[in-house]
Amino acid sequence: MNELIEKMTTRHAIRRFQKKQVDENLLQQILTAGLYAPSAGNNQYSRIVVCQDSEVNERLGRISRYMQFKGKDPKTISHSISAEQPSIQDDFTIMNGFYDAPTVLTIFTRDSQYSHDDAAMIGENILLAAHFLGLGACYVGRTGEVFATEYGQQLRRKWGIPEDMVAVCNIIIGYIDGPVPCSKPRKEGRIIRV
Numbered sequence: 085m086n087e088l089i090e091k092m093t094t095r096h097a098i099r100r101f102q103k104k105q106v107d108e109n110l111l112q113q114i115l116t117a118g119l120y121a122p123s124a125g126n127n128q129y130s131r132i133v134v135c136q137d138s139e140v141n142e143r144l145g146r147i148s149r150y151m152q153f154k155g156k157d158p159k160t161i162s163h164s165i166s167a168e169q170p171s172i173q174d175d176f177t178i179m180n181g182f183y184d185a186p187t188v189l190t191i192f193t194r195d196s197q198y199s200h201d202d203a204a205m206i207g208e209n210i211l212l213a214a215h216f217l218g219l220g221a222c223y224v225g226r227t228g229e230v231f232a233t234e235y236g237q238q239l240r241r242k243w244g245i246p247e248d249m250v251a252v253c254n255i256i257i258g259y260i261d262g263p264v265p266c267s268k269p270r271k272e273g274r275i276i277r278v
């Protein structure tokens with residue numbers, strides 16, 4: 085198998101991080117990978133906000149967790165996402181939906197029919213780049229809801245995000261702590277040859 089493709093099969097969502105901040109040179113490479121993602125019609129309109137302020141990240145991460153469970157009792161939702169790198173759905177004692185990652189990216193795109201596609205392209209490039217460089221990362225959703233809150237709106241204004249942009253996803257990045265998960269078996273029948 086091609087070396088890069090083989091490497092892609094060993095990427096896993098990482099949710100336990102060491103305290104140390106991501107090396108700036110590695111971060112720049114990861115962001116470059118994000119910028120080189122395709123965009124619909126080459127619009128290149130997206131913005132990647134890099135936040136390394138632990139207070140802001142924790143506050144956003146708590147809102148993100150709240151958005152996951154709002155109106156429901158977490159204990160009634162049984163999930164088994166990752167034993168080695170538990171998610172907020174595996175371990176209800178985790179209060180920060182950004183898992184104390186030292187670097188949190190928020191991807192904003194222009195509100196259009198392709199906004200989620202553009203953001204997901206960037207997100208995947210970033211996840212893979214982080215993995216290739218030996219770092220851990222995880223895609224976190226619910227970002228639109230998080231940035232629709234009063235605090236999210238405040239941050240949007242502070243960060244100078246244009247009005248016509250939507251917050252689509254977060255990518256959290258850091259040095260891996262704890263065991264690295266094994267590959268999850270892939271379900272059969274997902275390739276349909278016609």
Ligand SMILES: Cc1cc2nc3c(=O)[nH]c(=O)nc-3n(C[C@H](O)[C@H](O)[C@H](O)COP(=O)(O)O)c2cc1C
Nearest residue numbers: 095096097099165171172222223224225226265268
């Ligand atoms: C659209 C999307 C949203 C996700 N949202 C979250 C999330 O909110 N919290 C989280 O811990 N992981 C989230 N994940 C990560 C998935 O849980 C993870 O990719 C999945 O369990 C498969 O594991 P793997 O990435 O190790 O293959 C998300 C992934 C995707 C693609």
